[in-house]
Amino acid sequence: MAEITKTPKDKEKKKVSIEVGDGAAIPSKEDRGLFTAWRVAFFGAIGIVIYLAVFKPDPYLDIMKFVPDGILVTFEVTVLSILLALVIGLFTGLGRISKNPIINGIASLYVEVIRGIPLLVQLFYIYFALGRIIQMPPLPSAIMAMGICYGAYMGEIFRAGIQSIPKGQAEAARSLGMSSGQSMYHVILPQAFKTILPPVGNEFVALLKDSSLVSILAVADLLRRGREFAAESFTYFETYTVVALVYLIITLFLSKLISIMEEKIGAES
Amino acid sequence: MQNHNRRKMVEIQGVVKFFGTLKALDNVSLDVYDGEKVVIIGPSGSGKSTLLRSINKLEEVNAGSIVVDGFEIHDPKVNINKVREEVGMVFQQFNVFPHKTVLQNLTLAQVVVRKRSKEESEKIAQGLLKKVGILEKAHEYPTKLSGGQQQRVAIARALAMQPKLMLFDEPTSALDPEMIGEVLDVMVNLAKEGMTMIVVTHEMGFAREVADRVIFMDEGRILEEGSPEHFFKNPTHERTQQFMRQIL
Ligand SMILES: Nc1ncnc2c1ncn2[C@@H]1O[C@H](COP(=O)(O)OP(=O)(O)OP(=O)(O)O)[C@@H](O)[C@H]1O
Ligand SMILES: [Mg+2]
Numbered sequence: 106m107a108e109i110t111k112t113p114k115d116k117e118k119k120k121v122s123i124e125v126g127d128g129a130a131i132p133s134k135e136d137r138g139l140f141t142a143w144r145v146a147f148f149g150a151i152g153i154v155i156y157l158a159v160f161k162p163d164p165y166l167d168i169m170k171f172v173p174d175g176i177l178v179t180f181e182v183t184v185l186s187i188l189l190a191l192v193i194g195l196f197t198g199l200g201r202i203s204k205n206p207i208i209n210g211i212a213s214l215y216v217e218v219i220r221g222i223p224l225l226v227q228l229f230y231i232y233f234a235l236g237r238i239i240q241m242p243p244l245p246s247a248i249m250a251m252g253i254c255y256g257a258y259m260g261e262i263f264r265a266g267i268q269s270i271p272k273g274q275a276e277a278a279r280s281l282g283m284s285s286g287q288s289m290y291h292v293i294l295p296q297a298f299k300t301i302l303p304p305v306g307n308e309f310v311a312l313l314k315d316s317s318l319v320s321i322l323a324v325a326d327l328l329r330r331g332r333e334f335a336a337e338s339f340t341y342f343e344t345y346t347v348v349a350l351v352y353l354i355i356t357l358f359l360s361k362l363i364s365i366m367e368e369k370i371g372a373e374s
Numbered sequence: 375m376q377n378h379n380r381r382k383m384v385e386i387q388g389v390v391k392f393f394g395t396l397k398a399l400d401n402v403s404l405d406v407y408d409g410e411k412v413v414i415i416g417p418s419g420s421g422k423s424t425l426l427r428s429i430n431k432l433e434e435v436n437a438g439s440i441v442v443d444g445f446e447i448h449d450p451k452v453n454i455n456k457v458r459e460e461v462g463m464v465f466q467q468f469n470v471f472p473h474k475t476v477l478q479n480l481t482l483a484q485v486v487v488r489k490r491s492k493e494e495s496e497k498i499a500q501g502l503l504k505k506v507g508i509l510e511k512a513h514e515y516p517t518k519l520s521g522g523q524q525q526r527v528a529i530a531r532a533l534a535m536q537p538k539l540m541l542f543d544e545p546t547s548a549l550d551p552e553m554i555g556e557v558l559d560v561m562v563n564l565a566k567e568g569m570t571m572i573v574v575t576h577e578m579g580f581a582r583e584v585a586d587r588v589i590f591m592d593e594g595r596i597l598e599e600g601s602p603e604h605f606f607k608n609p610t611h612e613r614t615q616q617f618m619r620q621i622l
Pocket of ligand 2: 424
């Protein structure tokens with residue numbers, strides 16, 4: 106997952122550097138090698154898909170007709186999970202910087218526990234173990250598990266983003282009579298947003314990939330659709346090739362989108 | 375000009391403040407009267423900022439009492455945000471809001487805290503921007519402005535709340551020399567209008583022009599106080615004499 110490290114180089118302009126440890130690498134103009142690697146991978150993948158569809162329609166065209174239904178489910182799971190994760194992340198981040206020892210303790214404990222348990226185990230836990238107490242359909246279980254898991258990482262992103270804003274900003278807001286909530290809402294969060302956005306984009310891509318895990322719970326996502334098709338037609342190699350290519354194209358496309366967004370934000374400030 | 379029949383705006387009594395084991399304020403007492411202008415001077419680390427910041431509770435003191443505009447700010451029944459509405463503060467680093475335009479910097483707290491309408495707060499904001507001489511920058515983002523202009527935005531932002539008391543913590547010491555004058559001019563005008571002001575600064579010209587009283591702090595204590603003239607001509611303590619020689 107994305108990790109945020111603060112380099113206390115300059116007191117006033119605390120620069121936040123974000124190291125990406127997961128998700129497709131985000132291409133930037135300075136990084137020429139990666140930039141072309143992105144092009145080769147992206148257009149290569151699209152080229153292969155077109156080639157297979159045109160010259161090997163049996164079975165590839167059938168696969169390509171069957172699998173895309175799963176893309177929508179994959180996006181549904183990803184978008185809903187990331188929204189849940191953002192809400193949980195905001196509160197966790199606020200909790201982690203809270204001076205109230207109880208709130209702070211709960212938030213920190215949540216982050217530690219969640220980060221220590223593999224996502225797949227969390228999925229099983231919420232669907233099968235908690236399912237013994239409150240039965241939930243697979244899709245909500247999956248979204249809940251993914252949201253709770255990524256909420257912990259998102260919490261760290263929010264915390265680092267908030268802490269990257271110089272203390273003087275909050276002091277100025279408070280000295281004008283704003284409450285801590287008003288200062289957070291009107292002054293700190295809007296500024297932290299710029300720092301937070303790129304790593305959130307990374308989490309989005311990482312979550313999209315991890316969402317393939319929910320196929321285990323019989324959620325008909327991209328991977329699940331592939332599994333179903335392969336099991337019936339015994340075209341394992343062909344089907345999983347298409348599934349992998351589709352994931353690759355989606356994540357590469359999203360990474361590019363994020364990098365463009367990032368550049369825009371960078372240009373504004 | 376000390377007039378003890380006037381109302382006290384700030385009453386500080388026996389204030390002690392520790393940072394860990396470091397005693398930043400050591401039994402400080404100070405009264406500031408309505409309309410009075412007090413200048414605080416003293417060497418680096420003597421506790422000037424800490425004293426100023428405890429007046430609006432940006433620092434919480436360990437002992438003593440601080441009454442601002444009639445409210446004991448450590449009384450749990452007192453809403454500190456209400457007190458802060460009446461106390462403007464200007465920081466050394468300006469602390470303008472970079473994500474808001476100059477005009478929005480001035481209207482934000484008016485709308486959110488004072489609950490004024492957008493129109494009314496913009497009218498007040500424009501009046502103040504005109505007064506500090508940057509009306510033409512109203513729709514710029516403050517990062518585009520010079521330090522002197524940013525500091526004038528910060529002063530106007532505080533004034534937009536129509537405070538009863540203004541605190542200044544070395545408002546010109548982060549500025550290039552050629553911009554100090556424009557900020558001091560704004561402060562002198564404010565003083566002439568009768569604002570109660572507590573100003574940490576080493577600009578002795580400013581002190582001579584507006585200060586009713588100068589306070590010299592050393593090692594967390596108020597070592598000496600008197601008129602600006604007293605400090606120019608015959609400061610009593612050796613430490614004060616030393617310090618005055620350094621800054622003049
Ligand atoms: N947040 C803090 N944590 C720890 N020590 C602090 C903190 N703020 C101030 N101090 C210490 O308290 C003492 C008084 O600091 P203060 O900032 O009030 O001094 P000052 O007179 O304003 O100095 P300067 O002229 O450098 O601004 C100093 O020794 C300082 O290092
Ligand atoms: Mg200071």
